[in-house]
Amino acid sequence: MTSPARTVGRIALGAMLLLAGTSHLTFAREEFAAQVPPWVPVDTDTVVVGSGLVELALGGALVALPKHRVAVRWVVAAFFVAIFPGNVSQLVTRTDAFGLDSDRARAIRLVFQPLLVVWALWSTGAWKAWRERRVSRG
Structure with a gap:
C-alpha cells in the first residue's frame, strides 16, 4: 500500500519525465x-534521442503502471545517476544551455540532481521496500 503523497509524487515525477522526453525529441x-559530454563515443543526436525515449518509457511506466513500480523504481533512480555526468560536463566545459549561463548557475543545478534520485526512490517506495526487506531478513 502506498500513501497518497507518494502516489502524487510518483505521478508528478512521471509527468516530468514525459515532458522531458518529449522535449528531447x-x-x-x-x-x-x-549537455552531452564531448567524451561520449556516440553521436550526440543519438544520445539525445535515446535518452528522450528512455525518459518517455520511464515516465509512462511511473504514471500508467503503478503495480509494476518495483521493476521501475531503481531504474528511474539509476537513470538520474547516469545522466549526472552530462550536468558535470556542462559545468566543466562552461556550456550554456537551459538558461544556465554562468558557472554558479551550472553548479547549483548539480545540487538538484541528487534530489531527483531521492524523489524517485521515495515516490516509488524503493527505500521503504528496501528497509522492510532488511528488517525481515534480520
Whole structure:
C-alpha cells in the first residue's frame, strides 16, 4: 500500500519525465545536445534521442503502471545517476544551455540532481521496500 503523497509524487515525477522526453525529441533538442559530454563515443543526436525515449518509457511506466513500480523504481533512480555526468560536463566545459549561463548557475543545478534520485526512490517506495526487506531478513 502506498500513501497518497507518494502516489502524487510518483505521478508528478512521471509527468516530468514525459515532458522531458518529449522535449528531447522536439523543442529542446539542441539544449539537450549541449549537455552531452564531448567524451561520449556516440553521436550526440543519438544520445539525445535515446535518452528522450528512455525518459518517455520511464515516465509512462511511473504514471500508467503503478503495480509494476518495483521493476521501475531503481531504474528511474539509476537513470538520474547516469545522466549526472552530462550536468558535470556542462559545468566543466562552461556550456550554456537551459538558461544556465554562468558557472554558479551550472553548479547549483548539480545540487538538484541528487534530489531527483531521492524523489524517485521515495515516490516509488524503493527505500521503504528496501528497509522492510532488511528488517525481515534480520
